[in-house]
Amino acid sequence: xxxxxxxxxxxxxxxxxxxxxxxxxxxxxxxxxxxxxxxxxxxxxxxxxxxxxxxxxxxxxxxxxxxxxxxxxxxxxxxxxxxxxxxxxxxxxxxxxxxxxxxxxxxxxxxxxxxxxxxxxxxxxxxxxxxxxxxxxxxxxxxxxxxxxxxxxxxxxxxxxxxxxxxxxxxxxxxxxxxxxxxxxxxxxxxxxxxxxxxxxxxxxxxxxxxxxxxxxxxxxxxxxxxxxxxxxxxxxxxxxxxxxxxxxxxxxxxxxxxxxxxxxxxxxxxxxxxxxxxxxxxxxxxxxxxxxxxxxxxxxxxxxxxxxxxxxxxxxxxxxxxxxxxxxxxxxxxxxxxxxxxxxxxxxxxxxxxxxxxxxxxxxxxxxxxxxxxxxxxxxxxxxxxxxxxxxxxxxxxxxxxxxxxxxxxxxxxxxxxxxxxxxxxxxxxxxxxxxxxxxxxxxxxxxxxxxxxxxxxxxxxxxxxxxx
Numbered sequence: 001x002x003x004x005x006x007x008x009x010x011x012x013x014x015x016x017x018x019x020x021x022x023x024x025x026x027x028x029x030x031x032x033x034x035x036x037x038x039x040x041x042x043x044x045x046x047x048x049x050x051x052x053x054x055x056x057x058x059x060x061x062x063x064x065x066x067x068x069x070x071x072x073x074x075x076x077x078x079x080x081x082x083x084x085x086x087x088x089x090x091x092x093x094x095x096x097x098x099x100x101x102x103x104x105x106x107x108x109x110x111x112x113x114x115x116x117x118x119x120x121x122x123x124x125x126x127x128x129x130x131x132x133x134x135x136x137x138x139x140x141x142x143x144x145x146x147x148x149x150x151x152x153x154x155x156x157x158x159x160x161x162x163x164x165x166x167x168x169x170x171x172x173x174x175x176x177x178x179x180x181x182x183x184x185x186x187x188x189x190x191x192x193x194x195x196x197x198x199x200x201x202x203x204x205x206x207x208x209x210x211x212x213x214x215x216x217x218x219x220x221x222x223x224x225x226x227x228x229x230x231x232x233x234x235x236x237x238x239x240x241x242x243x244x245x246x247x248x249x250x251x252x253x254x255x256x257x258x259x260x261x262x263x264x265x266x267x268x269x270x271x272x273x274x275x276x277x278x279x280x281x282x283x284x285x286x287x288x289x290x291x292x293x294x295x296x297x298x299x300x301x302x303x304x305x306x307x308x309x310x311x312x313x314x315x316x317x318x319x320x321x322x323x324x325x326x327x328x329x330x331x332x333x334x335x336x337x338x339x340x341x342x343x344x345x346x347x348x349x350x351x352x353x354x355x356x357x358x359x360x361x362x363x364x365x366x367x368x369x370x371x372x373x374x375x376x377x378x379x380x381x382x383x384x385x386x387x388x389x390x391x392x393x394x395x396x397x398x399x400x401x402x403x404x405x406x407x408x409x410x411x412x413x414x415x416x417x418x419x420x421x422x423x424x425x426x427x428x429x430x431x432x433x434x435x436x437x438x439x440x441x442x443x444x445x446x447x448x449x450x451x452x453x454x455x456x457x458x459x460x461x462x463x464x465x466x467x468x469x470x
Contacts, residue, residue, distance in 0.1 A: 002066030002464050004086045005042035009063045039081035041090040048095040050209045058176030066464045069203035071145025074137040077430030079202045093144050099123045107215040108184045113144025113208050129215040132159040144208045150200035152426030154252045157382030163199045170210040174457040184212045203463040205456050219288030223295025224324040227315040228279040233357035235283050238311045242302045252286040253382035260334040260376045267340035271333045274316045342398040345408040346389045351421035353384045366411050385425040429467045
């Protein structure tokens with residue numbers, strides 16, 4: 001258990017850093033985005049260089065004071081929210097936000113961990129390149145947090161998760177040693193891959209301070225369509241058909257439920273929906289193409305073939321970039337509508353794609369056995385990642401279900417385990433799902449993780465209580 005930050009410790013930390021490197025916690029800064037918890041901090045450190053990060057960790061390690069790295073604060077599993085125990089030193093990467101270099105000829109960008117994801121995307125576009133990591137919080141999420149959680153998002157189907165987009169990292173280990181691994185190589189088989197170990201570790205093994213990231217050619221044209229389907233099984237059939245006809249140019253393939261569209265109409269009526277009556281199920285397909293390819297013609301061909309195969313019943317193809325963005329506004333507003341309605345319990349899960357059609361109704365059946373519960377199931381069907389969220393019945397509040405909230409999550413996660421899936425597809429474990437990792441994780445894998453944690457962080461100062469129980 002980390003120790004309390006004493007006044008003497010805080011004075012030593014302040015004297016070890018340049019003036020202005022420490023500040024107090026701002027109001028609401030470590031609030032859980034879902035409004036259930038509030039984090040704490042003895043002080044917030046604002047290092048401007050990797051050497052200053054190393055200084056903070058050396059001082060904290062010597063005094064056995066806990067450290068919580070902070071990116072954009074958008075995480076949903078309490079990875080940045082230490083709400084009980086001794087208040088830690090929070091390391092904010094807000095001053096380490098530079099784009100260090102762009103190498104268009106190598107398709108590489110080097111960014112500091114505090115760089116906001118949208119700024120990295122913009123720097124890539126300025127070099128006529130694409131950094132494809134894209135998610136709802138990209139205007140505030142920071143690259144360090146994206147890597148620490150191995151973020152997924154909308155384009156995993158085509159480009160992969162954050163880990164697959166990273167070539168090298170610079171990081172500071174718990175004792176203050178700097179890992180100089182900021183390479184730009186595609187091939188480097190020289191021992192253990194410490195980069196991949198630190199990516200997804202949620203700040204429990206060190207602090208990522210910079211990364212070299214993969215870029216891609218910027219698609220010359222984009223297209224999007226929303227197709228109505230009778231069921232998730234039909235949506236999967238549509239995915240396979242589209243992949244056969246279009247190939248690797250599908251950037252995103254998103255499943256949308258009628259429940260989510262009705263939530264959106266109820267809470268954000270100004271968001272224009274493509275259909276007058278929300279269909280029970282629909283799919284948003286997004287293409288990015290170059291050369292002679294015509295995305296609209298490709299989507300029309302997919303629709304015609306799918307209609308003939310009985311996989312779709314209606315559809316709208318975007319006639320302009322503005323309409324394409326309007327389609328995406330519908331998809332990206334669904335989480336806002338969910339928040340306005342108020343979920344009993346939210347679940348970031350993945351299951352084998354072929355089993356999704358049976359998983360969705362079976363989950364609904366089991367949840368209905370607990371009480372009157374609505375399910376909004378939506379998400380990244382192309383990679384098997386669903387947001388399977390439980391909501392109160394019409395006219396009731398989520399607080400009415402507080403007594404069974406834990407049981408709701410257990411029912412969903414037990415079913416995920418039965419289907420050989422994951423209870424955490426893209427949000428990480430944080431503190432919220434430590435018990436789930438213990439319940440569903442492979443014992444051998446857990447033992448190896450604990451051994452790695454003990455080897456790199458024997459005093460247990462790094463993000464205490466996250467991923468592994470302290």
